[in-house]
Amino acid sequence: MISFAFGRGRDTRRRGRVRPANQSRWAARHGAPLFARATEWRRTCGMVGPRATGPVFDDAFRAQLLELFRWRRDVRRFRPTPVPPGLLDRLLDAASLAPSVGLSEPWRMVTVDDPARRAAVRASFEACNAQALAGQAAGQAAAYARLKLAGLDEAPCQFAVFAKPDPGQGHGLGRATMPETTVYSAVMAVHTLWLAARAFGLGLGWVSILDPAAVAEALDVSPGWTFIGYFCLGYPQSEDKVPELERLGWEQRRPARSTIIRR
Numbered sequence: 108m109i110s111f112a113f114g115r116g117r118d119t120r121r122r123g124r125v126r127p128a129n130q131s132r133w134a135a136r137h138g139a140p141l142f143a144r145a146t147e148w149r150r151t152c153g154m155v156g157p158r159a160t161g162p163v164f165d166d167a168f169r170a171q172l173l174e175l176f177r178w179r180r181d182v183r184r185f186r187p188t189p190v191p192p193g194l195l196d197r198l199l200d201a202a203s204l205a206p207s208v209g210l211s212e213p214w215r216m217v218t219v220d221d222p223a224r225r226a227a228v229r230a231s232f233e234a235c236n237a238q239a240l241a242g243q244a245a246g247q248a249a250a251y252a253r254l255k256l257a258g259l260d261e262a263p264c265q266f267a268v269f270a271k272p273d274p275g276q277g278h279g280l281g282r283a284t285m286p287e288t289t290v291y292s293a294v295m296a297v298h299t300l301w302l303a304a305r306a307f308g309l310g311l312g313w314v315s316i317l318d319p320a321a322v323a324e325a326l327d328v329s330p331g332w333t334f335i336g337y338f339c340l341g342y343p344q345s346e347d348k349v350p351e352l353e354r355l356g357w358e359q360r361r362p363a364r365s366t367i368i369r370r
């Protein structure tokens with residue numbers, strides 16, 4: 108939190124204090140110039156300004172951060188290189204720094220190493236993808252068939268993310284009118300992990316072409332949890348600034364301004 112330091116380094120402004128009417132007239136005439144002079148003096152002494160209570164992020168860091176956003180990709184093609192032991196745990200820890208409604212931390216991350224469970228997820232993908240292909244318009248079907256929409260065969264690390272729809276943690280704060288915020292929170296955690304992974308040179312691929320009930324059964328988790336997605340993690344075969352779907356002509360990104368509505 109940024110706090111503004113006055114006096115001896117603490118925010119000494121009192122909240123909710125009622126000023127007598129004559130004091131506000133006096134303040135209007137004398138207060139502002141006096142305050143300005145006092146502020147100038149304090150600034151000279153280094154006593155005014157946002158108090159640095161955490162790391163300071165400079166221009167170089169901001170530029171790097173933007174590059175990280177630009178170079179994050181959904182990855183479906185992985186190298187066989189294993190992910191170093193402990194790194195997935197570090198990424199899952201980073202994900203848990205995400206914001207969550209009422210601080211409910213409703214995400215549940217299920218790492219999947221068991222070949223039989225992976226095979227069951229893969230079978231669900233095959234079935235759902237075949238169904239999706241069958242549902243494509245005539246002009247799109249051939250293009251859809253050419254897409255690679257999951258790295259389930261190659262990704263060395265795989266995990267699923269669920270959201271607990273009614274977590275006791277957080278005491279329901281923020282969810283009364285928008286129960287879907289538990290899902291939003293879990294997605295925030297995924298995005299945090301996605302960026303953190305990219306910072307380690309790892310690629311993450313989101314697989315949603317799945318039957319949620321089949322995945323819950325394959326992973327033996329509560330059927331009441333909301334399925335967020337299944338994720339493939341590993342070192343990417345290549346890196347790119349342009350999304351794969353754009354490179355393959357399926358879709359293209361639009362300028363940010365085309366999604367902004369001003370009222």
Ligand SMILES: Cc1cc2nc3c(=O)[nH]c(=O)nc-3n(C[C@H](O)[C@H](O)[C@H](O)COP(=O)(O)O)c2cc1C
Nearest residue numbers: 179180181183255256257313314315316350351352
């Ligand atoms: C909710 C969600 C579900 C997605 N599901 C899939 C999927 O099943 N298969 C796939 O190949 N990509 C999937 N993606 C990745 C998107 O296709 C990808 O984010 C988009 O094309 C933009 O590319 P980029 O992430 O590289 O910027 C999904 C992404 C999101 C956010």
